[in-house]
Amino acid sequence: MSIRALNIHKTFGNYKALDDVSLEVPEGRLVSLLGPSGSGKTTVLRILAGLEFPDPKTGATIEFHGEDVTNLSAGKRGVGFVFQHYALFKHMTIERNIGFGLRAKPRRERPGDEAIAARVKELLELVQLDGLGKRYPSELSGGQRQRIALARALASQPKVLLLDEPFGALDAKVRKDLRRWLRLFQEEIKITTVFVTHDQEEALELADEVVVMNNARIAQVGAPQDVYDNPVSPFVIEFLGNVNRFTAGVSKPSKSQATEGKSVLYVRPHDVDIRLTDENPHDYAIRSKIQHIFSAGNYARISLDRIGYNEPFEAEISREKLRQLDLKVGMIVSVVFRHIRVFAKGQFKESNVREDGQLVEVAG
Amino acid sequence: MAAILSRVRHDTYPKTDNAITEPRLIRWLLILVAISFLGLFLFMPLVAVFVEAFKQGTKLYFATFEDKYAVDAILLTLKIAAISVPLNLVFGLAAAWVITKFSYRGKSLLVTVLDLPFAVSPVIAGLIFVLIFSTTHGWLAEPLKEYNIRIIFALPGIALATVFITLPFIARELVPVMQAQGKDEEFAALTLGAGGWRTFFTVTLPNVKWGLFYGVILCNARAMGEFGAVAVVSGNIKGRTSTLPLYIETLYNEYNGVAAFTLASILSLLALLTLVLKNFVDWRVAKSRNNQDLNLSLFTFPPFTRPLAALPHEHPCPQHP
Ligand SMILES: Nc1ncnc2c1ncn2[C@@H]1O[C@H](COP(=O)(O)OP(=O)(O)OP(=O)(O)O)[C@@H](O)[C@H]1O
Numbered sequence: 001m002s003i004r005a006l007n008i009h010k011t012f013g014n015y016k017a018l019d020d021v022s023l024e025v026p027e028g029r030l031v032s033l034l035g036p037s038g039s040g041k042t043t044v045l046r047i048l049a050g051l052e053f054p055d056p057k058t059g060a061t062i063e064f065h066g067e068d069v070t071n072l073s074a075g076k077r078g079v080g081f082v083f084q085h086y087a088l089f090k091h092m093t094i095e096r097n098i099g100f101g102l103r104a105k106p107r108r109e110r111p112g113d114e115a116i117a118a119r120v121k122e123l124l125e126l127v128q129l130d131g132l133g134k135r136y137p138s139e140l141s142g143g144q145r146q147r148i149a150l151a152r153a154l155a156s157q158p159k160v161l162l163l164d165e166p167f168g169a170l171d172a173k174v175r176k177d178l179r180r181w182l183r184l185f186q187e188e189i190k191i192t193t194v195f196v197t198h199d200q201e202e203a204l205e206l207a208d209e210v211v212v213m214n215n216a217r218i219a220q221v222g223a224p225q226d227v228y229d230n231p232v233s234p235f236v237i238e239f240l241g242n243v244n245r246f247t248a249g250v251s252k253p254s255k256s257q258a259t260e261g262k263s264v265l266y267v268r269p270h271d272v273d274i275r276l277t278d279e280n281p282h283d284y285a286i287r288s289k290i291q292h293i294f295s296a297g298n299y300a301r302i303s304l305d306r307i308g309y310n311e312p313f314e315a316e317i318s319r320e321k322l323r324q325l326d327l328k329v330g331m332i333v334s335v336v337f338r339h340i341r342v343f344a345k346g347q348f349k350e351s352n353v354r355e356d357g358q359l360v361e362v363a364g
Numbered sequence: 365m366a367a368i369l370s371r372v373r374h375d376t377y378p379k380t381d382n383a384i385t386e387p388r389l390i391r392w393l394l395i396l397v398a399i400s401f402l403g404l405f406l407f408m409p410l411v412a413v414f415v416e417a418f419k420q421g422t423k424l425y426f427a428t429f430e431d432k433y434a435v436d437a438i439l440l441t442l443k444i445a446a447i448s449v450p451l452n453l454v455f456g457l458a459a460a461w462v463i464t465k466f467s468y469r470g471k472s473l474l475v476t477v478l479d480l481p482f483a484v485s486p487v488i489a490g491l492i493f494v495l496i497f498s499t500t501h502g503w504l505a506e507p508l509k510e511y512n513i514r515i516i517f518a519l520p521g522i523a524l525a526t527v528f529i530t531l532p533f534i535a536r537e538l539v540p541v542m543q544a545q546g547k548d549e550e551f552a553a554l555t556l557g558a559g560g561w562r563t564f565f566t567v568t569l570p571n572v573k574w575g576l577f578y579g580v581i582l583c584n585a586r587a588m589g590e591f592g593a594v595a596v597v598s599g600n601i602k603g604r605t606s607t608l609p610l611y612i613e614t615l616y617n618e619y620n621g622v623a624a625f626t627l628a629s630i631l632s633l634l635a636l637l638t639l640v641l642k643n644f645v646d647w648r649v650a651k652s653r654n655n656q657d658l659n660l661s662l663f664t665f666p667p668f669t670r671p672l673a674a675l676p677h678e679h680p681c682p683q684h685p
């Protein structure tokens with residue numbers, strides 16, 4: 001079931017929480033809503049669920065599979081909603097929790113007790129927690145609770161699954177595991193899913209498409225790789241992944257970019273190349289001092305300081321390279337920004353610095 | 365030097381883990397004051413009631429219950445409680461619901477008005493009802509006379525005054541509980557297709573049941589014990605509109621000490637029972653709270669059902685060239 005939400009405005013008192021937000025999710029896809037705290041992600045999700053309604057007379061429409069659901073109440077929309085803090089019914093057993101939606105159906109549609117029990121068992125197996133049905137939510141770990149919340153949301157076979165920072169309250173390890181599990185799970189049952197998070201890593205890893213939100217508006221929409229590689233605004237490039245930021249005029253490369261007014265130069269840490277100083281230097285080599293080295297896994301993260309400018313920045317190189325160059329804290333090295341983005345006059349210009357020290361603008 | 369240092373150490377790190385510690389003498393003094401107050405104003409009167417009641421033996425104690433008026437007073441008090449407690453149960457739930465689950469203009473006014481019965485002297489509350497419903501000089505005297513309805517000096521008036529006096533009890537107990545509860549569970553019920561009533565009875569109510577129970581017993585204790593407002597509206601007619609507290613006063617004024625204290629001992633027992641039940645509720649609530657915080661390390665992760673290669677890449681950023 002596809003989702004289409006057009007021209008959503010939402011005001012709380014005088015505060016504009018959503019300012020003309022439009023969103024489309026193709027059938028069976030997983031879309032991440034990503035943005036800083038307070039950007040309006042939860043509000044979008046709650047409006048999709050029917051727990052909140054768009055401002056009247058602003059021309060908002062919400063369609064599920066072409067069918068207008070704008071004025072339908074939450075219970076009639078057929079959505080599964082998973083809350084950040086689980087919102088399991090504390091005084092009911094897990095079985096009762098999962099079966100709640102089936103029991104709440106109008107008498108004509110309500111399945112019999114046996115059918116409900118069978119469905120509950122099936123769902124417990126689906127979330128791989130069979131055998132815990134007789135427990136109470138307080139007797140489960142956070143990760144288990146969230147999977148039960150998911151099972152409960154899926155019990156009535158919703159057409160749409162909405163998850164509001166479902167792993168936000170869990171620790172990093174469990175979070176990562178559950179994230180993958182959800183990904184596999186979603187691929188398997190192919191339910192149209194919107195997933196809210198403020199964790200960019202989570203969004204990029206999970207989603208078919210990322211919707212980046214900022215200040216009540218949508219900042220950019222696209223495939224994770226695409227949004228990461230081709231950000232349209234300083235907000236997006238700074239919000240997604242690590243990036244070094246230099247204000248114009250200070251760094252050499254930006255001088256050559258005939259800039260007027262304010263411009264900002266961005267370099268991703270993995271586009272920073274480190275060489276030993278005696279290797280053939282060229283115009284775009286920057287002498288810097290190593291401040292700190294941290295290596296975990298395959299990558300080493302190196303904090304550097306541009307000599308004479310007091311501009312700290314970060315580089316990410318492979319561990320292999322770290323070993324080859326035998327870098328140590330305090331060493332003076334030569335740094336080349338292989339790929340740079342300059343934001344000026346409302347748009348990005350991308351350039352590569354070639355091995356021979358030539359600056360080549362990237363078309364597009 | 366070392367001595368000074370050790371003293372400084374001692375001063376900075378008192379032995380008790382209480383950050384606020386007073387010198388021992390003051391502490392004992394405070395405890396003494398508190399205990400003597402409790403003894404003087406709470407414990408002694410309670411004991412006195414029972415001592416006076418049994419002063420002339422158990423036979424006379426139980427003889428009191430053969431007095432027809434005493435039985436009538438007890439029955440009337442039970443009736444009043446049976447009317448006003450359910451009414452306030454419904455009102456308290458509705459008020460707490462309206463206060464905690466929605467936000468709107470004038471909400472703080474509603475909360476303030478809810479406290480009015482606490483702020484107004486019961487006698488004045490009673491007088492207001494007389495002013496409105498009296499068949500001789502009340503605002504509604506004409507229609508009441510026309511339809512021959514008696515409110516003042518009759519059971520409806522007593523019930524009305526009691527409902528007014530006990531109005532805040534249940535709502536006041538429920539508001540903090542419902543606030544702590546939040547709205548997520550109700551929203552969850554809503555998205556699962558449950559209607560308003562179903563959500564209320566299967567989700568909201570079970571979550572606040574102990575707060576509600578405590579509110580009800582407090583409300584009941586007050587409803588049975590109310591004197592001032594009831595004295596004004598009831599007219600205190602023996603055998604007709606005399607509630608237990610009113611009849612106790614009558615007996616006392618008639619120098620019938622034993623009977624007065626015998627009936628007073630019933631109300632005292634009610635108070636003690638209320639406290640026991642309150643403690644029971646506190647204990648239950650503490651128990652369920654402990655349960656919730658229990659962080660069992662039961663987390664077992666499901667085995668992956670597909671080869672790991674199918675997993676998304678570990679690193680969030682694109683690969684380096
Ligand atoms: N019911 C409400 N009443 C008033 N303001 C609200 C309400 N709900 C949300 N807001 C405001 O709208 C803005 C967006 O809130 P929202 O919950 O959608 O943010 P979010 O992107 O989900 O943030 P977070 O990552 O912190 O959950 C916030 O400034 C919030 O204060």
Ligand SMILES: [Mg+2]
Nearest residue numbers: 041042043164
């Ligand atoms: Mg949120």
